[in-house]
Amino acid sequence: MFLAWNEMRRNKIKFGLIIGVLIMISYLLFLLSGLANGLMNMNREAIDIWKADAIVLNKDANQTVAQSSVNTDDINGKFDKSEGLKQTAVIATDGKLKENATVFGIDAKGFLMPKLEDGKLFKKNNEVVADHTLKTKGFKIGDELSLSNSDEKLKIVGFSESSKFNASPVLFTNDETISKLNPMFKGDKINALVVKDKNWKDAQLNKDLEVIEIEDFVTKLPGYQAQNLTLTFMIVFLFAISAMVIGIFLYIITLQKRNLFGVLKAQGLTNGFLAKSVMSQTIIIALIGTLIGFGLTVLTGAFLPEAVPIKFDYLTMSIYGIVLILVAILGSLFSVLSIRKVEPLKVIG
Incomplete structure (x- = not known):
């Protein structure tokens, strides 16, 4: 962690760009989450008030x-x-x-x-x-x-x-x-x-009638599933894009540091230690980017007009934030694998 943090302090612009990209991704992700929740809520507000079975x-x-x-x-x-x-x-x-x-x-x-x-x-x-x-x-x-x-x-x-x-x-x-x-x-x-x-399934009704569980009824509302699936796919794609972006950035940075890693390996530092350093950098970057994105989303929500169908579910947003950090860590695995291939004698020459 010490090595990772000091390197980030010495290369503020380089790592700042990665954090900036993550801020934009997390900001868009949280806004989409709120929009998806808001659109679903628009369809079902009155139904949820019933608290029916x-x-x-x-x-x-x-x-x-x-x-x-x-x-x-x-x-x-x-x-x-x-x-x-x-x-x-x-x-x-x-x-x-x-x-x-x-x-x-x-x-x-x-x-x-x-x-x-x-x-x-x-x-x-x-x-x-x-x-x-x-x-x-x-x-x-x-x-x-x-x-x-x-x-x-x-x-x-x-x-x-x-x-x-x-x-x-x-x-x-x-x-x-x-x-x-x-x-x-x-x-x-x-x-x-x-x-x-609670025992609505036991009712004997006319053959021309049907009893539908309230959640099944909601999912069949016109446009409900289409909106939900569209926004869900967009969120999934954002997770995939964030993994690729983090992976590419860290891989390029790792390639630029091959000589440094060669010297460190020659001094006795293990692949595991260097891998932990890269993973620590990824966690710090992802955590900072996600928290700032979360804060900007909440701030934006305070200024949006009521006409905008957006509703924040902070539990869902927290889960998305954790998943985003895990996805970023997953994207950094390419860099970790490339570190193992660095041979000190070849790199140092």
């Missing part, structure tokens, strides 16, 4: 709530705890602002309703609680919303915690209001039944 949908709906239709008579009493969900899509405007939104018809005091952040719960028809996303976009309590596909007007009476569904902000209202917006909800029709029951 399963959801009942029509088998022909391809696991899509909006395309599902369920008769309440077919599911009443089948589960310990459950709530019906009605969903429809709208384009809402207050006269100045316009936003695509999803309307949920739910029980205001049920488990499908997120925590209230501001205002009050809906009590009358045509009152809605909007999720926090709409508040950040300029909508206010008291706004009357006109809809593109209905003559009904909706009044915002409160804002809930952020609870987007499939990347769309949600308006929460009662069954009567959503029935006005979508005629299919007349009578005992709902889109889905959200279930809180």
